[in-house]
Amino acid sequence: MPESKEKFWKIxxxxxxxxxxxxxxxxxDILLPDGSKxxxxxxxxxxxxxxxxxxxxxxxxxLVQNYRYINDYYSWEVPAGTIPPGMDHADxxxxxLEEEAGCTxxxxxxxxxxxxxxxxxxxxxxxxxxxxxNVRRITETIDANEIIEARWFSRQEIIDMIxxxxxxDGFSLYLLLRYLYLQD
Numbered sequence: 001m002p003e004s005k006e007k008f009w010k011i012x013x014x015x016x017x018x019x020x021x022x023x024x025x026x027x028x029d030i031l032l033p034d035g036s037k038x039x040x041x042x043x044x045x046x047x048x049x050x051x052x053x054x055x056x057x058x059x060x061x062x063l064v065q066n067y068r069y070i071n072d073y074y075s076w077e078v079p080a081g082t083i084p085p086g087m088d089h090a091d092x093x094x095x096x097l098e099e100e101a102g103c104t105x106x107x108x109x110x111x112x113x114x115x116x117x118x119x120x121x122x123x124x125x126x127x128x129x130x131x132x133x134n135v136r137r138i139t140e141t142i143d144a145n146e147i148i149e150a151r152w153f154s155r156q157e158i159i160d161m162i163x164x165x166x167x168x169d170g171f172s173l174y175l176l177l178r179y180l181y182l183q184d
Contacts, residue, residue: 008033009030009031009032009033009040010030010031011028011029011030012029012030012031012037013028013029014026014027014028014029015027017041021046022045022046022047022082023043023044023045023046023123024043024044024046025041025042025043025044026041026042026043026044027039027040027041028040028041028042041122042122042123042124043119043122043123043124043125044123044124045123045124045125045126047082047083047084047085048082048083048089048125048126048127048128049080049081049082049083049125049126049127049128049171050080050081050082050083050089050092050093050096050127050128050129050130051078051079051080051081051093051096051127051128051129051130051171051172051175052078052079052080052093052096052097052110052129052130052131052132052175053078053130053131053132053175053176053178053179054078054079054097054101054103054105054132054135055131055132055133055134055135055179056134056135056136056137056152057134058152059154059155060152060153060154060155061078061152061153061154061155061158061176061179062078062079062097062101062103062135062137062150062151062152062153063076063077063078063150063151063153063158063172064076064077064078064079064100064101064142064147064148064149064150065077065147065148065149065150066146066147066148067148071168073168074148075167075168075169076161076166076167076169076172077167077169077171077172078171078172078175078176079093079096079097079100079101079103079150080096080100080127080171080172081095081096081099081100083128089128089130090107090110090112090130093105093110093130093132094107094110097132097135098138098139099142099143100142100143100146100147100150101137101142101147101150102137102138102139102140102141102142102150103135103136103137103138103150104135104136104138105132105133105134105135105136106134109132109133109134109135110130110131110132111130111131111132111133112128112129112130113129113130113131113178113182114129115127115128115129116129116171116174116175118170118171118174127171129174129175129178131175131178131179131182137152155180158176158180159180162176162177
């Protein structure tokens with residue numbers, strides 16, 4: 001880190017290029033350290049996200065399958081979502097687990113493991129990361145508009161899916177690899 005607290009890139013002017021419900025795109029006039037100027041397109045997310053590696057008493061991990069139309073891909077992912085304004089991210093995890101996977105967890109069994117910048121350098125997006133233990137399936141009913149399937153996977157199945165490139169979602173990969181490494 002530079003000794004100076006002065007910002008490395010200086011924003012001389014910023015204007016909204018696009019304003020949507022989920023994101024804004026800012027067009028920033030940037031002064032670089034060498035004196036040159038660029039226009040930088042910065043994505044400003046309106047909500048942070050949160051996700052969880054949900055583990056049952058048998059050590060299995062709950063994944064949900066989504067269809068990601070932008071990529072035309074059926075994606076296995078950890079339960080995750082965007083945090084509504086004013087909601088605590090742990091409460092959001094509990095809500096997302098039930099909505100996406102039909103699961104519940106006691107708040108005491110949630111462990112915050114930090115945050116993650118999935119698109120550092122181009123957006124302000126932050127994901128808050130959790131591991132949940134003693135997760136229980138309470139219903140087979142899931143959000144049919146969002147989730148295709150929700151099911152438990154063994155540790156080895158998760159490793160195999162990662163190594164074979166089946167799990168392609170960066171946030172899920174980050175969380176699952178942290179979980180596999182942090183086994184306690």
